[in-house]
Amino acid sequence: MSALYVYGVGQSSKCADVSARGVAGGDVRTVEHKGLAALVSPVEGGALAAAREVRSHWRVLEEACDGATVLPVRFGTVMEDEQAVRDLLLEPNAERLDHALRELEGRVQLTVRGDYNEEQLMRDIVSGSQAVAKLRERIRTLPDEAGYYERIRLGELVAGEVGHRRAADTRLAIEMLEPVATALREEELRQPDAAFNLACLVDRERQDAFGREVRKLADRLGDRIELRYVGPLPPYSFADIDLDTEAAAWA
């Protein structure tokens, strides 16, 4: 059975053709309704190998968002056919999608992630916390087996210190970047040495100003934190809308 993989939704007047191959090698086309265009490509039923297809999903959206505003749809979304895309996605959500598109118009997502220099972070913690320094000294004199609970306690103290530093560094980053962003979200931290992970929605023409602030932030943070500044991305974090559960609230 053939179905349609859905990548995102844009305004039909602005969506250019996408040349990138879609999921499972399919041709990407649009399904249009009420001025909206859903980017889709045909897939055959059955399991898709997600580790591979996530790449196609990403490429199609990168290209589609290059010149236009497109709301990315969550990876792995498949609908039955064109009729279903019109009747179940575009028609009932037309107003909300249109509203979201207008809000994101001319804006891009820029991600600013800070990762601690692990070694330096640990040094700072040892030199900044007497409790950590003392316990560490004591553990160094114990054989491995004997120090088990002490080591857990030490790790706990260190984790607490990491948490304090994270909170302070996140606050600093937000204070500096928020004035040049339209919206800002704190994303989940997945690495143990992550300091912060901010998704920022920025006007295309303010990207340079934003970049200068990122630079200033990097200078403030010094060698303690390595910044990763990535983008422009499709506005994944700002198109994070659940059309299912929020439908009632919207109506």
Next chain:
Amino acid sequence: MAIATGPRGGYLERPRPSGLADVIDVILDKGLVIDAYVRVSLVGIELLTIDARIVIASVDTYLRFAEAVNRLDIAHDDTTHDLPELFESMTSGGAESKAKGAIEGVKEKLTGDDDDDNGGSSGQRSRSSSRNRSASSSSGSRSRSSSSGRRSGSSSSGSRSRKKSS
């Protein structure tokens, strides 16, 4: 510290284009969610998504380890000697399980490098392995409840929104 980390270069004022490893989490966790009732269920896609995260995230982890190992040539004093160990023991839960997942993953996957990504995640292709299948059958087919469970999971992830009134 003598190690020059990233932000010193002049490139930082321009964001760098995304590699897949940079965006894997937003791709998998963010974006429009379409009503579970109207989505066609593709067998296994939910679980293969987890698979994708492991494969791609572990490439990232490998790169970090490689970087960390390369840094080791720098002169140590005796404190530097055991500090990384300390950190590692504190965090090894995450890193180790990720790395382990990837090693298993490599065994079970065909690694086809059919294209390049600047994020360093080389083309990995996955086959649905028996591990995935058994996991898939035990958790049942894709259903409304499983999808809402995922949703509540992601909403509890604590991504807070700040929005200025425009």
